Amino acid sequence: MIKFILRRLGISSLVLLGGSVLMFVLTINSGDPLADLRESNDPNRDSLIAQRINNMGLDDPWYERYGAWLAGVGRCVVGSCDLGVNRAGIPVIDLLGNAAAATLRLVILSTLLAIVIGIGIGILTAIRQYSGFDYIVTFFAFMMYSLPVFWAAVLLKEYGAIRFNDWIVSPDLALWQIALVALVLAVVIAGALGGDARRRLLTGGATFLFVFAAMFYFDAVDWYRQPALGIGVVAVASIGAALLIVMLSSGLGNKNVLYAALTTVGAGIVSYFVFSSQLGEPTWGVLFGLFAVAIVIAVLSGALWGGYSRTMAIWVSVATATVMSLVIVVDQALSAWAGYLGSVRNGRPISTIGAETPNYDGTFWQEFLDKGTQLLLPTILLTLVSVASYSRYTRSSMLEVLEQDYVRTARSKGLSERVVITKHAFRNALIPITTIVAFDFAGLIGGAVLTETVFGWKGMGELFRTGLVQVDPAPVMAFFLVTGTAAVVMNMLADIAYAFLDPRIRR
Structure with a gap:
């Protein structure tokens, strides 16, 4: 069993590694992360663009950005995970x-x-x-x-x-509402417990009376x-x-x-x-x-x-x-x-x-x-x-x-x-x-x-x-x-x- 678990962990780690590369590449190529700033009329637009480029590392090749993320994940082994920051500069780990x-x-x-x-x-x-x-x-x-x-x-x-x-x-519950709830529960419980017709009738009747009395009491107090x-x-x-x-x-x-x-x-x-x-x-x-x-x-x-x-x-x-x-x-x-x-x-x-x-x-x-x-x-x-x-x-x-x-x-x-x-x-x-x-x-x-x-x-x-x-x-x-x-x-x-x-x- 131990050998089986270790073998599965090894295979799963390779699958996760390959999947992470694919996910990273697809995400960074799914659009323009600067699109909202390019269309902005803010007088500080250029500085905001520069700040976001720096936060996201957009000037670096994709494999360097992925490598930096993978290195941060690797530090989780020693209890100091670093998953980077989002485009606003907030640590993703938070x-x-x-x-x-x-x-x-x-x-x-x-x-x-x-x-x-x-x-x-x-x-x-x-x-x-x-x-x-x-x-x-x-x-x-x-x-x-x-x-x-x-x-x-x-x-x-x-x-x-x-x-x-x-x-x-x-x-406040009307009597017909209490009776309806009691009847539905009686039918469900009688059907779930099963038995012959007499047993189902007794089960349903007892359930109806109990639920009706309990709900009537709850409503009264x-x-x-x-x-x-x-x-x-x-x-x-x-x-x-x-x-x-x-x-x-x-x-x-x-x-x-x-x-x-x-x-x-x-x-x-x-x-x-x-x-x-x-x-x-x-x-x-x-x-x-x-x-x-x-x-x-x-x-x-x-x-x-x-x-x-x-x-x-x-x-x-x-x-x-x-x-x-x-x-x-x-x-x-x-x-x-x-x-x-x-x-x-x-x-x-x-x-x-x-x-x-x-x-x-x-x-x-x-x-x-x-x-x-x-x-x-x-x-x-x-x-x-x-x-x-x-x-x-x-x-x-x-x-x-x-x-x-x-x-x-x-x-x-x-x-x-x-x-x-x-x-x-x-x-x-x-x-x-x-x-x-x-x-x-x-x-x-x-x-x-x-x-x-x-x-x-x-x-x-x-x-x-x-x-x-x-x-x-x-x-x-x-x-x-x-x-x-x-x-x-x-x-x-x-x-x-x-x-x-x-x-x-x-x-």
Whole structure:
């Protein structure tokens, strides 16, 4: 494996080198970098032209300019990267840092959500092949996949920001609106869980009643402006997540794993009270420190309770601790929502442009909400587009695996459908999905140009577009360096994941 990785790194380095030469030559020959100044009537035009020629090195041959850039990249090995300056004389490394930070915030969250949701939906549609649920998901998947991104972004800005901001000033839902939402969720959940007509009716009816009652209560107590979860909801949600994770992994019959997960939840509830003051106004360092403590507790819980299923118990406990940590973060953020509404943009929380509110000064959780609301709409857009492809690929891969002989053998041995799906079919179905994830993430690192443009994000896509328009190779080459390296690294991780998913590949 080490020899394989080193060989791939060597080949990838040569590919990146050749690609960088081609990218540099194409960029500098795509137009005139002095065109705007030649047409200017500024009395200092000649000095401005001379300054730009000096900044961009236009008097030097192209290979000397490329060599200077490559030498600056080579200094990254010793921690002193020099990617040159743009035509205005601003260091590109500073522009790249800001652009990469904005894009990574957007890409990582949307990719993780798309993977989890898309793969989950794909598995359900494969299991419920040719059912009504399968047809509905297929319809919406193809619709989302074919939607023009700019049009969907405009719709999100209209209904997810402008109209929502108008509604949140005095939130009120009519009974027919509450009933409609409850009915849609009831139909979706009943179709996803499947079963005979009686089971679907009971599932749908229970879902309808629960959602209708919850939304009616929220509307009555003005929950939409003053939301809160509290330790009760946190505990119930965490216990539910623990039971679901145990059911999908080892089954509720494995008491060792079940007790490990529930012990992790119990320790989390105690920690909620012990660290309440730190959670009220934390820093990012405190949050990550508390999360590390939660993981350590989860590992100890799994090791103590695991017995013969120790490895499984540890992984289940870690997953439970992660979910519970996210629920606690949501609880703390919701508790700051009312104060945030009163401190930002005249009570209009969802912004239609930009990555954060300029010069916003609030508490930690209010600033968390500010960045989160700015991130909301572009994340939803990218997630919807990616979920469509992930769900289709997963469905196709699962259907192919479910027809294999070893799956029929597992069923004939009397294994439960849960074991057949999670331990035999799903792991092998992930192999082609791994390739799609690697390419998708590496592509999105380059910046969702249309999405960033519509929502006014100054990310990698904006950096690349500006460099091309201005015939400025420095930002373009910085873009190429990051995206090319990301493509190499993600494909390398995909190869390693293949070996983990299928031990035969290691040989």
